[in-house]
Amino acid sequence: MSTATHADLMSTLREAAQAALAVLPLSAPGTISTVLAVAQAPDLGDEGIAVSANFAGAANGRVTVVVGEETLNTLLMSPEGALDPVDALRPALETVVHALGQCTLEAGVEGDPAQALSQIADGAVAVIDAGGETLALIGLTLTAQPDTTPAPMPSFAPAGTPAPAGPRRTMDLLRDVQMDVTVELGRTSMTVQDLLALTPGSVVELDRAAGSPADVLVNGQLIARGEVVVVDEDYAIRITEIVTPEAGA
Structure with missing residues (x-):
């Protein structure tokens, strides 16, 4: 990735991460302190967790959200019961990808923070801090040219066929999460x-x-x-x- 392209990516990520803060269930209010190369990302320790997903469309790549131990505990001790980190962090993933244009976000995958960041090694990371403590990281990388393949024609079920039950709306999982x-x-x-x-x-x-x-x-x-x-x-x-x-x- 060229220097100019990487600079553009870092600028785009800062704006996208700023918007994602509103739907990121952190343990304390945070701000974007810096955006830097993945190799310079601070270590959140072994007790954090990462959720990553590939996306394609107007841009192709991978987005990752890493949260520390305190935020993970906030999700696990929700008044509604323990929240699945994949579901709880998906709104933040969607917000970042939305900033890139019309993209389809694949299902999120839970993983080890260091391994997840290694998969976006040529990307950028937005660091979210509160009072000098790093709460979360949002990583983004662009891996390919935009997908120009025409979308397949939708198929329609016969009239009267009941619609399949879809997954529970992600935002419903977050309604009882306390935010400052x-x-x-x-x-x-x-x-x-x-x-x-x-x-x-x-x-x-x-x-x-x-x-x-x-x-x-x-x-x-x-x-x-x-x-x-x-x-x-x-x-x-x-x-x-x-x-x-x-x-x-």
Whole structure:
């Protein structure tokens, strides 16, 4: 893979992984800290797990999601019972592949993280961190030219034939998974000297005007904006805008 092509892959993966954060059931809110070559990927240890799947269509290749021990435990201790990592991580795989265009994603395969990453050795990896700790990796590689073979004509069953029972919808498995929701009024940057000078009564100015909507984040991903209200003496937020991936922050 040429340097230019690899740079394009890393840029594409960063955008796709950012979108996948909203459906990735992590043990804590995470952010994309960096995108790098697979050989430079941090080691999540022997207790993590990887789920990989090939895809074909507008692009051909393989996508892999690796989660660490804490996130794996979150899936195994779901209120709905232990979740199959293949099913629980498939929405993240689908989100990454969707960023490449019209592609068909094959069934996911569970495996050892190191072995799974070795199968995308010429690809790129997005590193998801929280508080300096690596929570997950999302790997992507393109292995062939786009598939231009015409799709076969669909076959139709005779009228009255009952439809075969399909697999349980993947998102249904995730409905009871706990995710952290954060409401952010604003941000600012301060030097260490300014931080040490803070005392009770100090005023810290934020980068947002009074009356501006607050951001609603799920696992660090912006999903909505709203206004702060009071309900039964508790703070709450009234949603005024849903933020789509296309709209951005």
